[in-house]
Amino acid sequence: MRLIGSGAEAGRTGPERGRRPRRVAMLSMHTSPLEQPGTGDAGGLNVYVVELSRQLAALGVEVEVFTRAVSSRAPTSAELVPGVTVRHVDAGPFEEVHREDLPAWLCAFTADVLRAEAGQEPGWFDLIHSHYWLSGQVALAVARRWGVPFVHTSHTLAKVKNDALAAGDRPEPPGRVRGEQEVIAGATRLIASTEDEREHLGGLYGAAADRVDVVAPGVDLDVFRPGDAARSRALLGLDPDGDLLLFVGRIQPLKAPDLLLHAAAELLRRDPGRRDRLTVAVVGGPSGSGLEQPDVLVKLAADLGISDLVRFQPPAPQRDLAHWYRAATAVVVPSHSESFGLVALEAQACGTPVVAAAVGGLRTAVADGVSGLLVPGRDPARYADALDQLLRQPHWRARLAAGALGRASGFGWSTTARGVLRSYRHALSPAAVAV
Numbered sequence: 132m133r134l135i136g137s138g139a140e141a142g143r144t145g146p147e148r149g150r151r152p153r154r155v156a157m158l159s160m161h162t163s164p165l166e167q168p169g170t171g172d173a174g175g176l177n178v179y180v181v182e183l184s185r186q187l188a189a190l191g192v193e194v195e196v197f198t199r200a201v202s203s204r205a206p207t208s209a210e211l212v213p214g215v216t217v218r219h220v221d222a223g224p225f226e227e228v229h230r231e232d233l234p235a236w237l238c239a240f241t242a243d244v245l246r247a248e249a250g251q252e253p254g255w256f257d258l259i260h261s262h263y264w265l266s267g268q269v270a271l272a273v274a275r276r277w278g279v280p281f282v283h284t285s286h287t288l289a290k291v292k293n294d295a296l297a298a299g300d301r302p303e304p305p306g307r308v309r310g311e312q313e314v315i316a317g318a319t320r321l322i323a324s325t326e327d328e329r330e331h332l333g334g335l336y337g338a339a340a341d342r343v344d345v346v347a348p349g350v351d352l353d354v355f356r357p358g359d360a361a362r363s364r365a366l367l368g369l370d371p372d373g374d375l376l377l378f379v380g381r382i383q384p385l386k387a388p389d390l391l392l393h394a395a396a397e398l399l400r401r402d403p404g405r406r407d408r409l410t411v412a413v414v415g416g417p418s419g420s421g422l423e424q425p426d427v428l429v430k431l432a433a434d435l436g437i438s439d440l441v442r443f444q445p446p447a448p449q450r451d452l453a454h455w456y457r458a459a460t461a462v463v464v465p466s467h468s469e470s471f472g473l474v475a476l477e478a479q480a481c482g483t484p485v486v487a488a489a490v491g492g493l494r495t496a497v498a499d500g501v502s503g504l505l506v507p508g509r510d511p512a513r514y515a516d517a518l519d520q521l522l523r524q525p526h527w528r529a530r531l532a533a534g535a536l537g538r539a540s541g542f543g544w545s546t547t548a549r550g551v552l553r554s555y556r557h558a559l560s561p562a563a564v565a566v
């Protein structure tokens with residue numbers, strides 16, 4: 132066992148805190164920060180890696196993000212913003228590979244990360260931050276070789292997901308559960324998005340609470356801010372006086388956009404007069420085991436007799452999403468499980484109340500009765516109850532909209548980056564770093 136960094140060389144500022152890292156290797160093997168989120172494997176994790184890296188660079192920490200090259204035309208490295216470089220690693224075919232097949236390319240990815248550092252001066256990176264268990268497996272090997280600590284963010288946990296599977300969804304395979312267990316045991320420190328996740332890391336994976344730092348993700352408050360809803364509606368070709376119920380995200384059983392369609396049908400059953408005013412929009416693309424979902428949703432809308440009011444929109448850049456959020460009467464997030472739920476924060480930052488499942492991180496993202504409503508259980512009638520109240524009571528909706536803005540204002544990415552930096556310093560403290 133070797134301790135990294137004596138007190139003197141670590142230049143620590145307190146008994147528990149090590150020095151700031153100068154250069155961090157950010158590992159995001161399975162999905163690139165350059166991809167458009169909202170479809171396939173690209174979602175909140177991509178946004179997290181981009182925003183965190185940008186903010187760390189602003190705090191003076193250089194970041195190199197390693198991700199698998201999915202095209203032979205991808206440059207070996209590309210600058211994302213000054214201080215943040217994305218490195219494309221050769222590992223596996225130059226095409227999308229299903230997440231479940233990626234473990235076969237872990238060795239190749241690891242070797243290429245090691246090669247990338249070999250040409251640099253010794254100690255080029257002083258810390259690794261891995262995202263999702265696949266990158267965590269790479270970090271296990273690379274951290275040992277470089278003699279640096281590694282901090283790991285799980286983003287989702289297989290055991291939590293498997294406990295709340297949607298009908299027809301495939302359970303996460305035992306290989307992932309085992310791999311995740313190894314990463315959680317081997318990481319110097321773990322970052323959880325919520326206290327809930329810290330408890331899961333302890334209760335389900337045996338991670339001691341004092342090895343876990345709770346750091347909430349953030350929202351880009353410059354992009355997601357209130358604006359002229361009428362202008363957004365006009366831009367999107369929506370009825371200026373109508374009601375919009377909005378789903379944003381990867382279309383997969385776990386996110387349950389079908390529940391929103393059922394709830395909308397229930398709203399119309401209760402009050403058929405609403406049909407002329409109501410639009411339901413689903414923004415996002417197919418993902419994972421939900422590849423068949425858009426077709427299934429189109430058919431479901433037809434079976435429910437609501438095809439005329441449902442709009443399916445391809446994944447949109449965040450600047451366009453802001454218009455969707457502003458135009459919406461409510462954003463609905465009915466996920467089976469959610470480690471945080473950035474969409475809920477983004478909607479609130481635009482001043483739109485959220486109706487969300489009372490699960491996981493959504494219970495942190497949404498303040499029930501203040502910035503939106505949390506719905507227990509999976510009964511569409513309960514979602515219809517919540518939406519019905521919102522649609523009928525514009526004054527209350529305006530109060531929730533104000534509450535939503537207040538809620539989101541506490542979640543900037545710079546706050547996230549400062550919390551993550553504290554975690555890095557713990558990881559670099561002589562007490563923490565033992566490899």
Ligand code: UDP
Binds near residue numbers: 169173175449452472
């Ligand atoms: N997103 C996007 N365009 C889309 C749909 C989603 O940019 O068309 C982004 C969205 O802004 C959010 C992320 O994808 O930041 C989804 O994150 P969330 O935590 O809600 O879900 P995850 O994908 O992590 O399961």
